[in-house]
Every structure is written in structure tokens, then in C-alpha cells.
Amino acid sequence: MSYKNSPETKFQKYIRAAKCDMTGSSSRNTSMPKNPVLYDHLPYPLHDDDYIRVCNIPKRKGANFRDLPGIVIGADNVVQRAKEQCLMPSGKPWVPDYALNFRDGRSTKPFGRLWWDETVPTVFCFPDPHMRAILHPEQDRLLTLRECARLQGFHDHYKFCGKLKERYSQVGNAVAVSVSRALGFSLGMAVKKLSGDEHLMTLPPKFSHSTTVQVKNSLLKKFKP
Numbered sequence: 001m002s003y004k005n006s007p008e009t010k011f012q013k014y015i016r017a018a019k020c021d022m023t024g025s026s027s028r029n030t031s032m033p034k035n036p037v038l039y040d041h042l043p044y045p046l047h048d049d050d051y052i053r054v055c056n057i058p059k060r061k062g063a064n065f066r067d068l069p070g071i072v073i074g075a076d077n078v079v080q081r082a083k084e085q086c087l088m089p090s091g092k093p094w095v096p097d098y099a100l101n102f103r104d105g106r107s108t109k110p111f112g113r114l115w116w117d118e119t120v121p122t123v124f125c126f127p128d129p130h131m132r133a134i135l136h137p138e139q140d141r142l143l144t145l146r147e148c149a150r151l152q153g154f155h156d157h158y159k160f161c162g163k164l165k166e167r168y169s170q171v172g173n174a175v176a177v178s179v180s181r182a183l184g185f186s187l188g189m190a191v192k193k194l195s196g197d198e199h200l201m202t203l204p205p206k207f208s209h210s211t212t213v214q215v216k217n218s219l220l221k222k223f224k225p
Helices: 010-015 019-023 048-055 097-105 145-151 164-173 177-191
Strands: 071-073 079-081
Touching: 079 097, 145 164
Parallel strands: none
Antiparallel strands: 071 079
16 A cells, blocks of 8 residues: 655654665665555454454553443452343354453453553564454554554565465564664674673664664663673
């Protein structure tokens, strides 16, 4: 798909950087399209019941399966089924047993929405809404492969191979790109015997031969190899 707008923030400019900008190519590939496109911006599909559940999770911070009908929350924060059940069109309960039993009924992760000012703790190999918060804040879907890739620091020029599930796994198994760059720099300095005993706090601005993109130092601060 085409980008809808030009980059508006430093992060968008950084994450959309062309491959030649990030690898130190001496000249741009003249065959590059004038209008770059965004790859892998598609979510893993949900089956009918889970889609209906997702559509009924409120679009607000902290929303999750506890907002679905047919359950009560005790004083100890344990979720239990209500005596009077409200069933889905398929005849199944709105809240499945696995959500009730996860973490002894105290979890808030199943069918949880992420929010704009929160940190995503981990990018997993599979976007499973049954056990973790992976719903888009304002849309009734899981995070797309490209959104997970951006969370891992992959620039938009990265393309992933295989079926959609395999591509999610590639992103989840990867070391975050910003951490990988810092590790590569540290190992190179160690091999050349140029490193000292101090912690590495910030990479050189042009490390990895980035010629036109200003690397966002805040991504690399406080890294200790």
C-alpha cells in the first residue's frame, strides 16, 4: 500500500529511511520507485467469534476481556462467570474458559487493547489475543506485521519471507535492530581492541554509514553491552 502522508515526526523519517541511506550506499539506486510503498501492513486474521469479541472491547486505555458481558469480578480481582449467561450469536460464552483460567483468573491480558502512551513489553512470535494485549488502540484488529516490525526497530525497507505466521515469528525472534546495531559496534570495537571498561551510552552519529538519516540517540541510550 502507498503511504497516505509524508513523514511528520522524527521517528517516521527515521523508520521510513531507504536501505541505501542506512547501509552507506554511495549513490541511490536509480530504479527505486518515486513513490515508495509500505509492505506487510496486514494483521493476522481472526475467526468469527474472536472478531466479534474484539469489536466489543471498548476503545479506551486498559480495556480487555473483563469488559465483555457474562462475568463478574470479585473483591480479590478474580474473574468468574455470572450466574445468568449472555451468549454470542454462535451460542458460545463471550468470555472463553482460557481467559477465565489464565493466571488463576487475575490476568488482564486476554483481548487487551494497547494504548498510545504505553510501552509494549515484548513482541512475541505470534499475535495471540488469547494470552496477551495485542489489539490496536482504536481499530478492531490485531497489530499488523509492520507495526510489530516497527516496534522491533525494523525500518520499513525490510521485507519478511514466508507465510504471514512465519513472518510474525521472524519479527518476534529477532533482536531489536537498535540493540543489534549497538552490539555490532561494541563487538567491532572489542575486536580492534579500541574499547575500554566504560559502558557504551551512545553510538557515533554516522555509525553503520547512515549518510542522510540522523539516528535517534534516545533509542540507544543507557545500553550496556
